[in-house]
Amino acid sequence: LYSWRFTSSGVCFLSAGTGVQTRAVQCLRPDGKPGLDCDASQRPAETRACGKPCPQWHVGAWSSCSRSCGKGFKRRALHCTHTELILQRDHCSGLRKPQELDFCNLREFLPLKHQMVYRFYFYFFLFNLHVEEDVSGVGCQVTSLLSLWGVCSLGRMGVSKRSARRRDKEDDDNDALKASYDKEDSSTPKWIFMNWDACSTSCGEGVQTRAVQCLRPDGKPGLDCDASQRPAETRACGKPCPQWHVGAWSSCSRSCGKGFKRRALHCTHTELILQRDHCSGLRKPQELDFCNLREC
Template sequence: MISRTRNFQRGCLTGNNSEDRCGKCEADDCHLISGIFTQTNLPSGYSKVTRIPRGACHVNITQIKPSANYIALKVHRGQYLLNGQWSPTSSHRFKALGTTFVYRRPLSSEPQPATEYVRARGPIEKSLDVMMLHRGSNQGIWYSYKIPTNKNKANRTNAMQNDQSYLHAAQPYYIPPESLQPGIQSQQLGQPTYLQPEYSQVLGGASQRDARRADYLWRVTGVSECNRTCGGGFQNTTVVCVEQEKQAIVTADNCDAVTRPPVQLIPCNNAPCPPSWIASQWTPCSTTCSAGFQTRTVECKQRISDTISINVALARCNAEPAPPAIQDCNRDKPCVNWKFGNWSRCSVDCGRGQRSREVACNGPDGKPRAENTCVGPKPIVAEICDMGSCAKAWFHTAWDDQCSSECGEGVIKRRVHCAADGACAARSRPRNSKSCQNEIPCGGIWFTSPWSKCTATCGAGVKQRDVSCIKKLGGGALTIVSEENCAIDSKPVTEEECVLQECPPEWFHTEWSDCSTSCGSGFRSRELKCLDADEATSLSCDQKLKPDTRKSCYSECRRTQEQPSRRHHQSSSHGDPGSCEDTYDNCQLVLQARLCPYYLQQCCRSCWRFRTS
C-alpha cells in the first residue's frame, strides 16, 4: 500500500475561491490524502482498504484495473452503505452521511479499461471505512480525499493514524512529491484519474537504502482512537517515517528500523460501562440437516475495567430487549445423502483392472436429487483393482539387510509370493528364511513357536504364539532361561492381527414360533434376514443355504369336561355315534389316511368306530 498527503496553499485547484467549506483554502492550507492499496494474499471476504475521517470531501475511490472484486463502504462502527452482507449491487446513486455518493460498476459488455469507482463531493458526517469484497486477484485500489485543516486540524492526524498504508506497506515504494497528482474537483467526476505505476520507484540495493536513511527520521504524530468507549481502554501512539527537509510522510522502509520508537499504550475511557446484554457464540446446530436448533448463553454484565466484568441483575439490562438464547437452524436444509451399492467384480482375473459401483444422491423420500445438494463429496464410482500377476511362478523379495539377532545366531528373511493363487509347485518354493551369524556372541536367543490358527474364520482376528529365551548348554543341549539373557528390544511379538477374507453375508433367523394349533396338526414359523459382515441388510446370501421359514407340528388333543368318555359312549350309544358331529371338513380323508387317533375331537362322527374299538 502507498499513501501520500499534499498541501495546496492560497487558492483552490480551480482558481475559484468560492468552493464549499471542504475546499475552502484561501486563508489556510488544505490537504489532499491519496494512496494505492496493493496488498496481496488477502482472505476471502471483506478486507479494509483505508478509513476516511469525518469532514473529508472530494472522495474518489477507483479500482486501477477491472477485477472480480467489489468496492464496499461501511460507516465506522456502523452498517454497510454499499455492497455489504455479500450482496453486490449495480451502478446507482444514493444519499448517506450528508452527501450523495455516485457508484459505478461497469458491465461486462462495456469496452475496457472501464473500472469500478465511488465518488462523493462531501463533506461526510461520519468516518467511513473503505472495504474490498475480495473475490479474485487484487489489481489495486486508488483513493483520494481532502481534509479542511483550517476547520479541524486533528482530522489530518486521525487520517494518518487510521490509514493502514503508513504502517503496513506491501512493498518498499518511494513516491516523489512531484509525481502525485492533485485531487479531483467535484465538477471533474467524469473520467477517474489515479497514480500511474510508472510514478512508483522501488528502492535499490542495501547500500542505496542506507545512504538515503540519513534524510529520514521517525516521528510520533499522535495517538489512535481508544479501543473502548468505556470500561478501560488503550490508545497507541502512532509513529511514522518522514522526510526531514519537506516533512512529508513516506513508507516505513525509508527509516532505520533499529531506531524506531516503541509504541506506547495510553489508558483511556476508564469510566465503567453501563450494563448490557452479553451473548456467547452459538453452539453448533443440533442437526446437520433438516430442522434443528442452536443455543447460547445470554447474561447481563457490566464492564468495570479492562480486566473486570461482573454479572448484574437482569433488570438492569431491561432498557434493551435481551438477545435470543435459542434459534432455529438448518430448517431449509433437507437431509440429502449419498447412497452407494457394493463393488462389482474386478474386470480382469489377473493383473490390474477396474471395478465400479452405483452412487446416487437421494433425498429423505428416497427419490433422486441433484448431486450438488448432497452432503459431503461424492464417493468414488470406479477404482483400480489388482488381481496379482498373470505369471504362474514364485516371486520373492531380496534378503533382509540385517540379521534378526544383535548377537550370536539369527535369521534373515524375505517374502515369497505365488502369482498363481496357490497353483505353484510346493517343492520349488524358495526359502523365506536362512540363518545368519553375528560377530557379537550373546547368552540367549529367542525361540518362537508356530503361530496358532486365527481366532476368526473370516474378517479380522488374532493369532498367537509362544516366545521363549533359550540358551545352549554344554554338549549342544538347549534350556529355557529368563528373558534377561536375551535382547529385550528384539523380542518377537506373541500376538498379531490376522485378516482373512471378508465374511460373506449370512442368514439370520428368529426362534420357531408356537404351533399354530393347540390340538392336532399345525405349523411353526420364523423370520429370516440376510445380513453382511457389518450386520447391514444384503441381497447376496446363498439361496441354496436359505433356512426354512415354516415346518409342521402336532399337538396332542386333551379331553374337556363336556366331552364324554369312551366308556360312556360305549354304554350309552352301544356303537351308535348319536349326537357326535364332525367339525373338520376333510374328516373322510382323515379316516382314509388312518389319522383318526389324531383327529378324534374334530372328526368325532367319522371316527366313532375307532373310538369304540
C-alpha cells in the first residue's frame, strides 16, 4: 500500500512573532520508492504557523494628576514584557514606545476676581460704599494674595479698588518638572524624569525603571533634547535572597560499623537566621549522612 511519509518539522522561520515551519511530505511505496496513488485528502500539511510572542510594551493606567489646578503631570507604568517577564527596555527598542509621562490641567492661573466672589467695604466720611463683584470659574486654591491698590476719584469721595493675583502652592513632587514651569521659552524641550519604580523582584537581580521623556514646558512632546544627556530609564536593582548556609561536617558517630555525621544547616539572609520556609524554593543541602560503613 502507498502511504504518506513525512519528516520532522524544521526550525521556525522566526525566533519571535508569527513564522512558518516546514517539513517534507512524500508518497512512498512499501519498498521506499516514490508512489503516486496516495489519498490526496489524507496528505499531511507541509507548513504550519509557528513562533512565540514578541517582546512588547505593557502600559498601566494613568495616575491622577499631581495637581488639582495649574500645570501638573500624570504618569503610568511602562514595561517591556515577554510572557509576563519584565525585560530591559532595549528589547522593545524596535517598537513604538507609548507615552508614559504627560502634563494635565494645563490652564493658566486666572486673576482672583475671575475665580471667586469677593466684597469689600470702604467707609469715607459718613458714606457707606458697598462694592461687590460676582464672577464664576474654576481656579486654584488660594494660598496667598498679592494686592495692589489703585486710586480713582468719585465726586468728593476717594474710592480705592484692589485686584489680586493668586500664587499657587509649591509642588515638590519633581524638581525638574517644577523648574520647567517657570521657563519663558515654551519651545525649548528638556528631559523630564520621574522617581524610580519599585524593583521588579523582591530579591535577587531585578530591573528598576522610571519614566523619561523629552517635553516642552507647555506639555507637548519635544524632539530636540540632547540625546547624550538623556537620563537612564533602567538600572539594576535587588538585594540578596535568602539562602542555605551549611556548617562543617561533624566527626563520624562511630569508628566502625554504621555511624552518621551531621552539619549545621540554616536559612539565612544578610547574616540573619530565618525560618526554614523562607528557603523552601531552594534545593536543600544534606545535613545528615551515614559514614564508616564497614564491619567492626
